[in-house]
Amino acid sequence: MIYLDYQATTPLAPEARSAMVPLLDAGFGNPHSPHRMGREARAAVEVARERIAAPFGPGGRIAFTSGATEALNWAIKGIAKPARASRPRIVTTAIEHAAVLDTAGWLAQQGHELIVLPVSAGGIVDLDAAEAAIDGRTALVAAMLVNNEIGTIQPIAELGRMARNAGAVMLCDAVQGYGRVPLPVDACDLVALSAHKIHGPKGIGALWLRDGVNPEPLLHGGGQEAGxxxxxxxxALCAGFGVAAQLMRERAEEDSDHVFRLFGHARSIMGNWQVNGALDHRYFGNLNIRRAGLDVARLISDVREVMFSAGSACASGSGRTSHVLKAIGLTDAEAKSSIRLGFGRYTTIEDLDRAMALILAAAATQKEWA
Incomplete structure (x- = not known):
């Protein structure tokens, strides 16, 4: 099996797994208990928190969540709902993850005003449209750092500046970019993270909150995280997340160089396929490409040895055309002839060569029998 779906999830780093095992065995205490086992578990949680928060510097804190979907729901609802009377507007982009677009859309049904900014053919937000939309009526601006379907990097610093000038809160979905590309922390007030996108475990994420930014709770109870x-x-999940985050920092240059080489190698092999999204301002672990007339569903079925995608994992099987590919101007036919290849730390050149050969052979057979 060759795994090329790193945007959907990443392989668990062995170091992260090793950090988790003791806390699944003898160290199973509740981290909120006052006795020794609880204190030891709490200490592991706090070490993890420090590791995840390290790239942000001073002036904020990490609150653990069940994943990025919860973090994004909490941030959007927790900021927008209490501000609705004086600041009813939410501004986001047309290529956000469903966790942002669907949450903002739900709030629009409750009476909030939703502005969805267009993007260029390269998948970069229209800053002129953003400047016009982000005003004194805006409570929240939400944008992702790296797009999960096409890999383009958004101008978060510029959007954050506009939000701050308007007195709005800036939320960044950094799920695909944390540890991989620079994050303009100074421009952000809230940042959503996910462990399983950075070689950590599933079932845990985090929301970074700038000091003084306190979204209303999404979940009520003990207020264990940041009150x-x-x-x-x-x-165990916290510890795995923490080690994964530390590895992302320590291996940042090595991992970046590796995916850049893989991207160039894959493009050289798939040279007559069209790349979706800008070739600059992108994360190179994501290659979204298309070939006219390709039946992607059939291709995925035929190439069973290679794990790759037609787009976002959460939309797979829905039958819907990718909203991201439509937003950059692709027709339904072009969007449905596109595949996403995601690679990273544990992908080898040999993996890529074998995968490309299988995909090209299956695509050629399709063309022959078309």
Whole structure:
């Protein structure tokens, strides 16, 4: 099996797994308990928190969540709902993850004003449209750092500047970019993270909150996290997340160079396929490409040895055309002839050569029998 779906999830780093095992065995204490086992579990949680927060510097804190979807729901609802009377507007982009677009859309049904900014053919937000939309009526601006379907990097610093000038809160979905590309922390007030996108475990994410930014709780109960998020933490998941985050920092240059080489190698092999999204301002672990007339569903079925995608994992099987590919101007036919290849730390050149050969052979057979 060759795994090329790193945007959907990443392989668990062995170091992260090793950090988790003791906390699943003898160290199973509740981190909110006062006895020795609880204190030991709590210590592991706090070490993890420090590791995840390290790239942000001073002036904020990490609150653990069940994943990025919860973090984004909490941030959007927790900022927008209490501000609705004086600041009813939410501004986001047309290529956000469903966790942002669907949450903002739900709020629009409750009476909030939603502005969805267009993007260029390269998948970069229209800053002129953003400047016009982000005003004194705006409570929240939400944008992703790296797009999960096409890999383009958004101008978060510029959007954050506009939000700050208007007195709005800036939320960044950094799920695909954390540890991989520079994050303009100074421009952000809230940042959503996910462990399983950075070689950590599934079932845990985080929301970074700038000091003084306190979204209303999404979950009510004990207020264990920052006094705002309730629920018993899983120390093993926290520890795995923390080690994964530390590895992302330590291996940042090595991982970046590796995916850049893989991207160039894949493009050289798939040279007559069209790349979706800008070739600059992108994360190179994501290659979204298309070939006219390709039946992607059939291709995925035929190439069973290679794990790749037609787009976002959460939309797979829905039958819907990718909203991201439509937003950059692709027709339904072009969008449905596109595949996403995601690679990273544990992908080898040999993996890529074998995968490309299988995909090209299956695509050629399709063309022959078309």
């Amino acid at each position: 705002l998020r309730s629920g018993t933490l899983a120390p």
